[in-house]
Amino acid sequence: xxxxxxxxxxxxxxxxxxxxxxxxxxxxxxxxxxxxxxxxxxxxxxxxxxxxxxxxxxxxxxxxxxxxxxxxxxxxxxxxxxxxxxxxxxxxxxxxxxxxxxxxxxxxxxxxxxxxxxxxxxxxxxxxxxxxxxxxxxxxxxxxxxxxxxxxxxxxxxxxxxxxxxxxxxxxxxxxxxxxxxxxxxxxxxxxxxxxxxxxxxxxxxxxxxxxxxxxxxxxxxxxxxxxxxxxxxxxxxxxxxxxxxxxxxxxxxxxxxxxxxxxxxxxxxxxxxxxxxxxxxxxxxxxxxxxxxxxxxxxxxxxxxxxxxxxxxxxxxxxxxxxxxxxxxxxxxxxxxxxxxxxxxxxxxxxxxxxxxxxxxxxxxxxxxxxxxxxxxxxxxxxxxxxxxxxxxxxxxxxxxxxxxxxxxxxxxxxxxxxxxxxxxxxxxxxxxxxxxxxxxxxx
Amino acid sequence: xxxxxxxxxxxxxxxxxxxxxxxxxxxxxxxxxxxxxxxxxxxxxxxxxxxxxxxxxxxxxxxxxxxxxxxxxxxxxxxxxxxxxxxxxxxxxxxxxxxxxxxxxxxxxxxxxxxxxxxxxxxxxxxxxxxxxxxxxxxxxxxxxxxxxxxxxxxxxxxxxxxxxxxxxxxxxxxxxxxxxxxxxxxxxxxxxxxxxxxxxxxxxxxxxxxxxxxxxxxxxxxxxxxxxxxxxxxxxxxxxxxxxxxxxxxxxxxxxxxxxxxxxxxxxxxxxxxxxxxxxxxxxxxxxxxxxxxxxxxxxxxxxxxxxxxxxxxxxxxxxxxx
Numbered sequence: 034x035x036x037x038x039x040x041x042x043x044x045x046x047x048x049x050x051x052x053x054x055x056x057x058x059x060x061x062x063x064x065x066x067x068x069x070x071x072x073x074x075x076x077x078x079x080x081x082x083x084x085x086x087x088x089x090x091x092x093x094x095x096x097x098x099x100x101x102x103x104x105x106x107x108x109x110x111x112x113x114x115x116x117x118x119x120x121x122x123x124x125x126x127x128x129x130x131x132x133x134x135x136x137x138x139x140x141x142x143x144x145x146x147x148x149x150x151x152x153x154x155x156x157x158x159x160x161x162x163x164x165x166x167x168x169x170x171x172x173x174x175x176x177x178x179x180x181x182x183x184x185x186x187x188x189x190x191x192x193x194x195x196x197x198x199x200x201x202x203x204x205x206x207x208x209x210x211x212x213x214x215x216x217x218x219x220x221x222x223x224x225x226x227x228x229x230x231x232x233x234x235x236x237x238x239x240x241x242x243x244x245x246x247x248x249x250x251x252x253x254x255x256x257x258x259x260x261x262x263x264x265x266x267x268x269x270x271x272x273x274x275x276x277x278x279x280x281x282x283x284x285x286x287x288x289x290x291x292x293x294x295x296x297x298x299x300x301x302x303x304x305x306x307x308x309x310x311x312x313x314x315x316x317x318x319x320x321x322x323x324x325x326x327x328x329x330x331x332x333x334x335x336x337x338x339x340x341x342x343x344x345x346x347x348x349x350x351x352x353x354x355x356x357x358x359x360x361x362x363x364x365x366x367x368x369x370x371x372x373x374x375x376x377x378x379x380x381x382x383x384x385x386x387x388x389x390x391x392x393x394x395x396x397x398x399x400x401x402x403x404x405x406x407x408x409x410x411x412x413x414x415x416x417x418x419x420x421x422x423x424x425x426x427x428x429x430x431x432x433x434x435x436x437x438x439x440x441x442x443x444x445x446x447x448x449x450x451x452x453x454x455x456x457x458x459x460x461x462x463x464x465x466x467x468x469x470x471x472x473x474x475x476x477x478x
Numbered sequence: 479x480x481x482x483x484x485x486x487x488x489x490x491x492x493x494x495x496x497x498x499x500x501x502x503x504x505x506x507x508x509x510x511x512x513x514x515x516x517x518x519x520x521x522x523x524x525x526x527x528x529x530x531x532x533x534x535x536x537x538x539x540x541x542x543x544x545x546x547x548x549x550x551x552x553x554x555x556x557x558x559x560x561x562x563x564x565x566x567x568x569x570x571x572x573x574x575x576x577x578x579x580x581x582x583x584x585x586x587x588x589x590x591x592x593x594x595x596x597x598x599x600x601x602x603x604x605x606x607x608x609x610x611x612x613x614x615x616x617x618x619x620x621x622x623x624x625x626x627x628x629x630x631x632x633x634x635x636x637x638x639x640x641x642x643x644x645x646x647x648x649x650x651x652x653x654x655x656x657x658x659x660x661x662x663x664x665x666x667x668x669x670x671x672x673x674x675x676x677x678x679x680x681x682x683x684x685x686x687x688x689x690x691x692x693x694x695x696x697x698x699x700x701x702x703x704x705x706x707x708x709x710x711x712x713x714x715x716x717x718x719x720x721x722x723x724x725x726x727x728x729x730x731x732x733x734x735x736x737x738x739x740x741x742x743x744x745x746x747x748x749x750x751x752x753x754x755x756x757x758x759x760x761x762x763x764x765x766x767x768x769x770x771x772x773x774x775x776x777x778x779x780x781x782x783x784x785x786x787x788x789x790x791x792x793x794x795x796x797x798x799x800x801x802x
Contacts, residue, residue: 217657387660389638399615430576
């Protein structure tokens with residue numbers, strides 16, 4: 034069982050409340066941090082090797098060091114709690130059960146960045162978590178952890194929770210900033226980056242919930258100690274939200290570096306495939322990342338065991354690899370249709386595209402319609418090549434990464450499961466593709 | 479001043495110039511096409527993605543190439559930057575892809591569209607588009623609406639360039655129209671059918687790159703290439719009063735701003751000049767308007783005839799050369 038830094042003490046009574054959290058070592062890191070200089074905290078985070086947990090995996094310490102510090106201009110810290118990636122539900126779990134670790138992390142991070150006003154932007158659908166956070170913030174204000182002169186350090190901080198109106202795109206940092214400013218949630222064109230010109234035109238850092246929460250254990254156990262967990266450049270622990278055809282779906286905190294095979298089959302984690310079936314495919318990091326077939330997710334193309342790290346999962350590029358992403362681990366058993374799964378994803382991206390730039394606005398809707406056609410038994414062989422071509426025309430051509438996120442699942446599904454698409458087309462949308470394989474004595478992809 | 483090289487042409491431009499503006503200074507084939515960028519409107523550009531270019535060398539300081547194609551209308555140049563536009567096959571492919579995306583839901587009703595002949599999308603699809611559409615689904619459609627008493631919005635033709643939104647934001651006293659809905663279903667519209675009614679609103683027609691916003695006083699009067707453009711001005715208290723009158727015979731069919739070779743107006747004009755002054759006696763005529771675009775609108779003018787003659791004689795010379 035791996036070490037728990039974020040989800041520790043979950044079984045303690047009242048951990049959701051301030052008293053319960055404080056009784057179990059809560060807000061100790063804050064006391065320690067307020068004795069340090071802001072630069073020391075930043076360098077501690079740099080030493081820890083912490084990487085953004087929202088999906089991109091950018092080193093957090095480096096991101097913090099990029100923030101512009103012009104005189105007389107306020108700086109902002111925004112926490113991205115707009116967790117809407119299909120398959121990812123780790124932030125919600127953390128905020129629901131330990132809201133104070135996020136608030137403590139927000140105070141420490143704001144202190145490190147010199148921000149006196151900070152925001153938590155939470156997804157509109159998670160209204161009940163909004164209330165939990167609001168209650169926790171009220172408690173923190175009453176205890177003197179927020180407001181003026183926090184714990185006598187002279188540092189002031191106001192923390193607000195802002196509720197989004199339900200758009201996946203608002204999880205993109207610049208769209209989130211637009212939405213927070215009260216505008217339509219369209220991503221901005223970069224540069225300028227938020228570190229220079231973000232919220233209200235001021236330098237802003239946007240971090241994921243888990244990233245900010247991870248600052249608390251880093252301060253507690255020091256950055257060096259934190260960096261000892263994990264392998265290479267993937268340090269620390271990561272929350273993985275496992276779902277799909279597994280015996281024990283849920284949120285797991287793993288030390289980065291656990292082999293994927295162990296994660297899927299060990300009783301400490303997912304506990305194997307449901308009903309004793311075979312593993313078919315895995316989406317390793319939320320719906321945006323490429324889907325991998327069983328033989329490639331368990332072992333890399335070079336035959337080495339694949340580990341749950343940023344590097345190992347990305348080994349082989351997109352031809353044979355994937356990404357750790359946001360940690361939304363979706364497991365599919367042998368009876369799952371990859372085409373149907375892709376249809377669901379394509380529908381999602383079609384629905385969530387903001388419509389600002391042409392490749393994503395038109396391309397996502399087009400791909401969805403083609404997949405619809407294939408599933409309804411009206412597909413033609415040329416549609417597979419057309420899908421491939423459209424995703425290539427979207428990838429990398431859009432303002433924000435939503436275009437890439439819509440293109441990658443399509444590309445990987447065709448790359449690894451082309452025969453299944455052909456089966457759908459040949460059999461006019463036959464529901465049971467496995468049956469088709471058996472009938473034709475074919476090897477599954 | 480930073481030096482930038484675009485498709486092998488090097489130019490020195492002031493700090494903060496975009497790649498596109500630098501390319502326009504060089505001129506010729508290497509200028510990326512634009513559908514949403516409008517130099518006279520702040521924060522325009524970046525949406526349509528037709529002006530994508532490849533940055534093969536970031537700058538003198540940081541020579542790494544940029545990982546993705548960049549929108550040349552928004553990316554500023556750095557000293558020593560090297561850019562590939564028409565010399566990069568992948569950029570030409572990407573552009574063809576973007577043009578296809580712009581066209582899949584466009585009704586292609588050019589034969590009945592007032593913009594035909596001076597339409598940026600028409601030019602773009604001639605240059606970069608495919609011959610046939612690969613979309614075999616129904617195109618999305620919207621009902622036509624009147625926005626204000628002088629402007630017709632034909633949303634089916636819109637490519638969501640946001641130019642009219644920027645006009646409303648930057649020229650008009652208040653913005654009462656904008657983008658509704660999301661993604662595939664997003665549309666330009668007014669808030670609860672509110673009428674766009676102010677003295678600058680007519681400029682939305684000029685900036686619209688397609689036939690989505692058309693002049694109701696000109697709709698279905700004539701094809702644009704049958705009308706004769708004439709530069710004219712008047713003493714206008716609101717705007718500069720510098721316009722182009724489009725004649726058919728003795729009649730002024732419409733009044734527009736003066737568009738340059740990129741299809742952008744030099745100065746925005748007010749609605750009084752545009753809609754209410756349609757008599758020759760209202761204006762001081764300056765002379766024939768020189769239209770510098772390779773669109774159909776440039777046909778039928780004497781200048782084209784001259785150019786055609788030059789081309790013919792050049793071809794003749796080339797033929798003779800080959801023959802010898």
